[in-house]
Amino acid sequence: MAENLLEVNNLTTSFKIGGTYFAAVDDVSLTIKPNEVLALVGESGSGKSATAFSIMGLHTKARIEGEVNFLGKDLTKFGPNQFNKIRGGEIAMIFQDPMTALNPLMRIKAQIVETLTIHGKKSKNENEKYAVELLERVGIARAEQVAEAYPHELSGGMRQRVVIAIAIANRPKLLIADEPTTALDVTIQAQILDLIRELQEDLGSGVLLITHDLGVVAEMADRVAVMYAGEIVELAPVREIFKNPKHPYTRSLLTSIPSEEQMGGKLHVIQGVVPALHKLDRTICRFSPRIPWIDASEHEENPELREVEEGHWVRCTCYKNFYLKETNAEDLAELENQELERDAVGGNEDEQ
Numbered sequence: 001m002a003e004n005l006l007e008v009n010n011l012t013t014s015f016k017i018g019g020t021y022f023a024a025v026d027d028v029s030l031t032i033k034p035n036e037v038l039a040l041v042g043e044s045g046s047g048k049s050a051t052a053f054s055i056m057g058l059h060t061k062a063r064i065e066g067e068v069n070f071l072g073k074d075l076t077k078f079g080p081n082q083f084n085k086i087r088g089g090e091i092a093m094i095f096q097d098p099m100t101a102l103n104p105l106m107r108i109k110a111q112i113v114e115t116l117t118i119h120g121k122k123s124k125n126e127n128e129k130y131a132v133e134l135l136e137r138v139g140i141a142r143a144e145q146v147a148e149a150y151p152h153e154l155s156g157g158m159r160q161r162v163v164i165a166i167a168i169a170n171r172p173k174l175l176i177a178d179e180p181t182t183a184l185d186v187t188i189q190a191q192i193l194d195l196i197r198e199l200q201e202d203l204g205s206g207v208l209l210i211t212h213d214l215g216v217v218a219e220m221a222d223r224v225a226v227m228y229a230g231e232i233v234e235l236a237p238v239r240e241i242f243k244n245p246k247h248p249y250t251r252s253l254l255t256s257i258p259s260e261e262q263m264g265g266k267l268h269v270i271q272g273v274v275p276a277l278h279k280l281d282r283t284i285c286r287f288s289p290r291i292p293w294i295d296a297s298e299h300e301e302n303p304e305l306r307e308v309e310e311g312h313w314v315r316c317t318c319y320k321n322f323y324l325k326e327t328n329a330e331d332l333a334e335l336e337n338q339e340l341e342r343d344a345v346g347g348n349e350d351e352q
């Protein structure tokens, strides 16, 4: 078995809200091997991006605890200069919006050459030639011409291809893709996903893929970590997640997407939202308020993530007797009550 490329141990990332730190990423551990795609899924606010940003050292004001071991080095101990050496080199990132990743004032070729120059020692001529080859590699037609263009002259899909060309320029060992296709047209999404998968296989890179889209997970992932309110609640090979999901949150997520059998049928909608950090009860099963029909005795106090089948990890005992149910008026009233209670004890708004 290959060694882990990335080993995140007990990562806790906290933000200051009204003078107190609250964990947005709470004791998260995960691993990625070379050539493996780990998807991190969950609704908005579950802590996916905060996890990725912590790994990449992009949170300047957060308190970071735990370890992020990348090829044997703990990145949480890295200073800005050390990070600059590996970001765009051994670790690359693809964000949701290509426009924010590209410099609007620089031609495409110059942006690729810049990345190559920071991390390599080749001549300007060689780098310029390689920049065009990279554009061809990511499927851009008339690469010579596109290389001379500015980002605003390209379509969204082309811009994301350019971002991918920049990401792979230095043959990264680890690729972090945060909602890489969310901003694109549906028809383009599949092409971009195929491209990422193909390049990743070519390079043998490990990938941390962040998405709220289970269709993307099914297409891309080898293993899946399901995140809720800062914690991983289920971790398993992709097949297991779709064929044998266990945690109530995973099951709720899966039933809220249209499947072929469900087409024309009724979709289950998970009621409620991920609570704000300062309103979260951290001593209970964090998903329990959203499944009020499950008796409190089914949940653990301070539930732990346990390996319940080989390679299949689940948090809390509530999965054992969980059943899905159409939310009725009584459940909705209960959810609203909880919201009101939380608002009554709530603190200040988030500080950036």
Ligand SMILES: Nc1ncnc2c1ncn2[C@@H]1O[C@H](COP(=O)(O)OP(=O)(O)OP(=O)(O)O)[C@@H](O)[C@H]1O
Residues within 6 Å of the ligand: 015, 016, 024, 042, 043, 044, 045, 046, 047, 048, 049, 050, 051, 212, 275, 276, 277, 350, 351, 352
């Ligand atoms: N800089 C920050 N300061 C304060 N709170 C923050 C900060 N960044 C994120 N948070 C909070 O941390 C929690 C997790 O946010 P995060 O963006 O990681 O979620 P996410 O799962 O990536 O959601 P999305 O898909 O919407 O990006 C949220 O409650 C969010 O409000």
